[in-house]
Amino acid sequence: MSDKIKFRIRRQDTPYSPTYWQTFQVPFREGLNVVSALMMIRQNPITADGLKVDPVAWEFNCMEEVCGACTMLINHRPMQACSTLVNTLQQPITLEPLSKFPVIRDLMVDRSRLFADLKRVRAWIEIDGAWDIHQGAPRISPEHWQDNYLYSRCMSCGSCLEACPQYAQDLPFVGAAALAAVRLMNNHPTGKYQRKQRLHAIMGEGGLSDCGNAQNCVQVCPKEIPLTTAIGELGRQTTKQLLKDLLGSG
Amino acid sequence: MSRPRKVIVVGGGLGGLWAALRLAEAGFQVQIFSLFEVKRSHSVCAQGGINACFDSKGERDTIWQHIVDTLKGGAYLANQPPVKSMCEDAPGLIQTFERMGVTFSRTAEGLLDLRLFGGVKHRRTLFAGASTGQQLLYGVDQEVRRQESLGRLQKFEWWEFLSLGLNQQGACQGIIAMNLRTMEIKAFPSDAVILASGGMGQVYGHRSTNSTNSTGAAACRVYQQGAWLANTEFFQFHPTAMLGDDKTRLMSEAARGEGGRIWVPSDANDRRRPSQIPEPDRFYFLEEWYPSYGNTVPRDLASRAIWEVVHKLGLGVGGEAKVYLDLTHLNPGFIEQRLHAILDIYRKFHGTDPVHEPMEIYPSAHYAMGGLWVDFERDDTTGGIKHGSPRNHATNIPGLYACGECDYGYHGANRLGANSLLSASYSGRVAGESVANYLQGLQQGHPGSEDPIYSNEIKHQQELNHQLINNQGEENPYQLHRELGELMSSQVGVVRDNQTLNNAIESLRTLQQRSRNINLQEHNSWSNQGLAYARQLQEMIRLGEVIAASALHRDECRGAHYKPEFELKLPENASAGDPAYETYRSQWKAQNQNWLKTTIAKHTDWGPQVDYQAVDLSVLAPEEPRDYR
Missing domain, CATH: 3.90.700.10 (Succinate dehydrogenase/fumarate reductase flavoprotein, catalytic domain)
Known part of the structure; x- marks a missing residue:
């Protein structure tokens, strides 16, 4: 590995500005990840051609791949910049903002739709109130727990949506993240009491049937969440629900 | 009353979301302000677990033992009634999380599993794999989203808290905040404010386990407006x-x-x-x-x-x-x-x-035991706090409350592992209930957003921005932050001495000067991250000085604050009853006479002024020194 790492970064000053590319070089060190490299660039924002420019804006927080903030396209693939080590990447390393969300500036995008969709599919359990009712939830077997735990690690990073051919700014599909949340809530012993409402929320336009089964989502999920398994399970749940609706049996 | 009273919660981690949830449930208008989407808050970084006595491992664990472990682990520096109530309420809090759908790890029988943690002898820590904080935050986040969908709560993500709107009586009536995209500065009037802005690990720079947004800036801003900071010299270094x-x-x-x-x-x-x-x-x-x-x-x-x-x-x-x-x-x-x-x-x-x-x-620097001073009301019949009292979690500024890591409440001189998720959640819930009662007792609501208490403050904040944006100095804020981190971890770190602390304070003042002479290297006025960062940097340096000054004044060893010069060493090979140990015990008690007190730092123009306040020891008298041998 050479002692300089070259980055090509797609830039955009405001949501309404044109995009342009700039190249930066940073010194290599062992264990260098993309966020650290971006930190070096912001400290000394000079392009490879020696031009002084505005620092590159991007989003990051935990730096240990648990907050989901620093998702971006790294060599055209959605990844968490903090846990992507530069020595695993082909140079020059291309950084771009996620393409499925409106750009705020440079590598920052507006992912508010992701959270709005969690609202749309009612990804919560209806509790009487956040006070002590002197009992917990029913028991859950370790196997059942293990299945659910996989889904509960979704950090709303948006990688699955970026990779999905059906997900786009002008299309209504909610995408794998929200569907997996429905799967998780529906499998909780009391969360299943609102199973019907959640299923109805994903049975209409932009719901489950908009999934084109490309299976890209599961390949890019940084948390290895079995998203396609969730979608398969929901397929069976919605079919049953449809029959119940037709027969009027609730 | 024509419309429900309005509350602003600053911060959307566990503490802030719990407070917001309880207030929304109680029917108040709630607005949450956060630097980013609340689901990405630093609470997600907590891994190991959350403590509550379930005694389901055949070890005869008791709530009393949880109280004793917490108080002793904190070297008796925590006020005891809030700790007692927290430990008593912990199992019920866990069950509430369970009802929210949190994926706690299970035993073969499908019950909540427990693991062992530090400073205790019984298994008392509930966990969700090794991502417990993430799971707990998501549980409350979902419930908050439900309240949001019902129109009871509003989120202002990508807004940075800058200062409080204080009326002529000094009561808090809202906040001034900056939109992190447009950089617009705006006033948000409210009847009360809860600060739940998290820790300040970034004062130790890159030598910290904290998220990059855990700067402590919000706490430092209210400190400069008169709120007290307590016990900041107690900073936890996580061993691993x-x-x-x-x-x-x-x-x-x-x-x-x-x-x-x-x-x-x-x-x-x-x-x-x-x-x-x-x-x-x-x-x-x-x-x-x-x-x-x-x-x-x-x-x-x-x-x-x-x-x-x-x-x-x-x-x-x-x-x-x-x-x-x-x-x-x-x-x-x-x-x-x-x-x-x-x-x-x-x-x-x-x-x-x-x-x-x-x-x-x-x-590595991990957790601030100290933070904003908060009050509590003791219930003499139970020895715990008086539930619902509007004094609980109130700062010394009327109408300003604090909860979560930004307060100083529960951990004394050292926090036990898996007690932070507990204190963050519990204090958020208590603060929410406390503010609900404060609001019910309020005679008069906040003024309109045109009032001078807001407009003057907006002007002041705009001037601060203007200075930074137009400054053409030589200093680089990112470089200064690295220097701050090195300075704090080498001179105000695990081991301390007064000479070094004096030097550190000098160096911090120089850093503060240099931080005014910066160059943002930024021409784009949209989503100007450098501006927000430079402002936070100045607060971090100020907090560094509060930590160092508080450490300088405390001439003893207690919990995380260690000055070898003043160390009372446990006598080797001696235990309770041995003459050597009893001599040690009486020396230790004499030391407590002098130093078992809360440090209070108050802001003045020439630096922090350090005072002390008695600790409420009504639950467990400090008779037994810590001895983990």
């Missing part, structure tokens, strides 16, 4: 953090709770790979020095022991400042199931597999 140039990543205490062992080669010149070093050539120093607690001593002791092994005995691995945290003797399937999240972090960032090779770790 990964090394790193950009960040030191936490390796949960659960690693030791599940059987992990800490060691170094006995011979400083031993350069063999760890797997090739046989047992007799390894020095398991925690097990040797603390035979009864071993690897799960409280964090302050573990961090100090590692410091001693590295710096005094010169036994750091390969001559460097690091020791081994070893899981390789444990069943790989077992640790994968229990610790997957941290194993994954280590593999991704370090490139080796902790299942096969010991991890390399060193202590």
Whole structure:
């Protein structure tokens, strides 16, 4: 590995500005990840051609791949910049903002739709109130727990949506993240009491049937969440629900 | 009353979301302000678990023991009624989380499983794999989203809190905040404000386990408006953090709770790979020095022991400042199931597999036991806090409350592992209930947004921005932050002395000067991250000075605050009843006479003014010194 790492970064000053590319070089060190490299660039924002420019804006927080903030396209693939080590990447390393969300500036995008969709599919359990009712939830077997735990690690990073051919700014599909949340809530012993409402929320336009089964989502999920398994399970749940609706049996 | 009273919550981690949830449920208008989407708050970084007495492991654990462990672990510096109530309410709080759908790990019978943590002898820590904080935050986040969908709560994400709107009587009536995209500064009137802005680990820069947004800036801003900061000299260094140039990543205490062992080669010149070093050539120093607690001593002791092994005995691995945290003797399937999240972090960032090779770790700045001073009302009939009292979690500014890591409430001089998720959640819930009662008692609502208490403050904040944007100095804010981190960790770190602390304060003042002479190198006025960062940097340097000044004034060793010059050493080979131990006990009590008191730092134009306040010791009299041997 050479002692300089070259980055090509797609830039955009405001949501309404044109995009342009700039190249930066940073010194290599062992264990260098993309966020650290971006930190070096912001400290000394000079392009490879020696031009002084505005620092590159991007989003990051935990730096240990648990907050989901620093998702971006790294060599055209959605990844968490903090846990992507530069020595695993082909140079020059291309950084771009996620393409499925409106750009705020440079590598920052507006992912508010992701959270709005969690609202749309009612990804919560209806509790009487956040006070002590002197009992917990029913028991859950370790196997059942293990299945659910996989889904509960979704950090709303948006990688699955970026990779999905059906997900786009002008299309209504909610995408794998929200569907997996429905799967998780529906499998909780009391969360299943609102199973019907959640299923109805994903049975209409932009719901489950908009999934084109490309299976890209599961390949890019940084948390290895079995998203396609969730979608398969929901397929069976919605079919049953449809029959119940037709027969009027609730 | 024409419309419900309005509350602003600053911060959307566990503390802030709990407070917001309780207030929304109680029918108040709630607005949450956060620097980013609340789901990405630093609470997600907590790994190992949350403490509550369930006594389901046949160990006769009791709530009383949880109280005693917490108070003693904190070297008796915490006010005791709030700790008592927190431990009593912990099991009910966990059950509420369970109802929210939090994926707690299970026993074969499907019950909540428990693991061992530091500073205790009973299994009392509930967990969700090794991503407990993430799961707990998501549980409350979902409920908050439900309230949002019902129109009872509004989120203002990508807004930065800048200051309070204070009326002529000094009461808090809203906030001034900056939109982090447009950089517009605006007033948001409200009837009360809850600050839940989290920790301040970034004061230690890249030598901290904290997220980059945990700067403490919000707390420092209200400090400058008159709120007191308490016990800031007590900063926890987590013994087991990964090394790193950009960040030191936490390796949960659960690693030791599940059987992990800490060691170094006995011979400083031993350069063999760890797997090739046989047992007799390894020095398991925690097990040797603390035979009864071993690897799960409280964090302050573990961090100090590692410091001693590295710096005094010169036994750091390969001559460097690091020791081994070893899981390789444990069943790989077992640790994968229990610790997957941290194993994954280590593999991704370090490139080796902790299942096969010991991890390399060193202590790192992790948690502020100190923070904004908050009140409580004691209930003499129970010895705990008076539930619902509007005094609970109130700062000294009327109408301003604080909860979560930004307050100083529950941990005294040292926090026990897995008590932070508990205090964050519990204090958020208490603060929410307390504010609800404060609002009910309010005679008059906040003024309109045109009132001078807001417009004057907006003008002031705009001027601060203007100065920074137009300054053409030589200093680079990112460079200054690195220097701050180095300075704080080397001079206001695990081991302290007064000469060095005096120097540190001088250096911090120089840094503060330099931070006014910066150049943002930024021409784009949209989403100007450098501006927000430079402003936070100035607050961090100021907090550094509060920490250093508080540390300078306290001439003793207590919990995480360690000044060897004033150390009372436990007599070797002596236990309670032995004359040597009893002499020690009376010296320790004499020391408590002088120093068992809360540090209060008040802002003045010439630096922090340090005062003290008595600690409420009504639950457990300090008769037994800490002794984890």
